[in-house]
Amino acid sequence: MKAFVPTGDTSNLARLADVPEPVPAPHEAIVAVTAYSVNRGETFLLEKPPSGWRPGKDIVGRVIKEADSGQGPKRGTRVVGHPPAFGWAERVAVPVDNLVALTEGISDARAAALPLAGLTALRLTRVAGHLTRKRILVTGASGGVGHYLTELATQQGAEVNVVTASPERAERLKALGAENAVFDVAEAKGPFDIVYESVGGESLPISLSKLKKGGNLIWFGQASRKAPRIDFFAFWNGPVSGNIRHFDYTDFDGPVSDDLKILVDLVREDQLHPEIGLEADWTETPDVLHQLRNRGIRGNAILTVTAAP
Incomplete structure (x- = not known):
């Protein structure tokens, strides 16, 4: 064949x-x-x-x-x-x-x-607990996972904020339920209960700085193909007691x-x-x-x- x-x-x-x-x-x-x-x-x-x-x-x-x-x-x-x-x-x-x-x-x-x-997005909605009334940030939201995640998280009662690539994509994600869209992660207005991070590189430490105290960053990709560098002492200036979780969509029973x-x-x-x-x-x-x-x-x-x- x-x-x-x-x-x-x-x-x-x-x-x-x-x-x-x-x-x-x-x-x-x-x-x-x-x-x-x-x-x-x-x-x-x-x-x-x-x-x-x-x-x-x-x-x-x-x-x-x-x-x-x-x-x-x-x-x-x-x-x-x-x-x-x-x-x-x-x-x-x-x-x-x-x-x-x-x-x-x-x-x-x-x-x-x-x-x-779809499986990745659905399972991402589960790993940080209930999403109702949570402020979340999705980086790399223009991709297939971000598209589904925006829709699923909105349906579960979250306020979804997205980082996307263009005004066209921003309008599409807003039509699916996103509350706010920015084109650079630095422009996202935190603090957020949950950050879903899929870009890596410079995006991850900036995303981390926007967590609320005790918030969760779910790291599920590295689309930039650049490894992030994280400064331990930066936690003192924002995400006090913040959590970083590596996510693998296959790690489910x-x-x-x-x-x-x-x-x-x-x-x-x-x-x-x-x-x-x-x-x-x-x-x-x-x-x-x-x-x-x-x-x-x-x-x-x-x-x-x-x-x-």
Whole structure:
């Protein structure tokens, strides 16, 4: 079958190639992929890919072989899935605990935009306790996680403040519930109960300085690709007894399918709105990767899997 594989060449990160058919474990189903989402983080990993790894964590398709365990979706079921990898392919093995059945009212593109960014945002809303009446700051809010996080936190009663890239993005985030938008983290008017920090570099220590006493900074990304430098003594001038928590969206108990179903239901109920920045045939994946690395796409990039050349 055909799948995209890493090239090791930063000027052209992936190529379509012949690969072996997936061999499922007893708890895995085989899904014929109809669409997948490309995440910017995957473009970073493609620069120095681990041995034997292929990209692909957000997929939509139909089950063509159900799990030998007898659990999970049956053959013919249309599903959204979150495999550990290997999803940019005609077929992929996915643990049944990472699959959720889809209704016909949700398009492939909207469903494929959900797993990684949606799971991250949903789980971020849980790690700092109740959000009702909390003032929160979201840095890097123009990305897929920030988009979902703004909407979910607003629905939970938080006052959401965002740092975003442009007036256009600011208006979109305000339409999703953001109270205030700024274009530089230094302009954000604290103090905040919670900061969700995804930029790193200079953004993190500035964000930290805007915490209220005993507030929480949840560090969930480093989009700038620059490590932050934090001055211990700066805590005396602002975030007294502030907390920094490293966040990993996979560090949660229970099956992925539980949270993925919550996301699917929210979309079906028109309470969560995936933003599709681009839809293209999967043969255009190398060009899409180039655009993503250069921030040329706002919203999710969705690739539709057609007959391979």
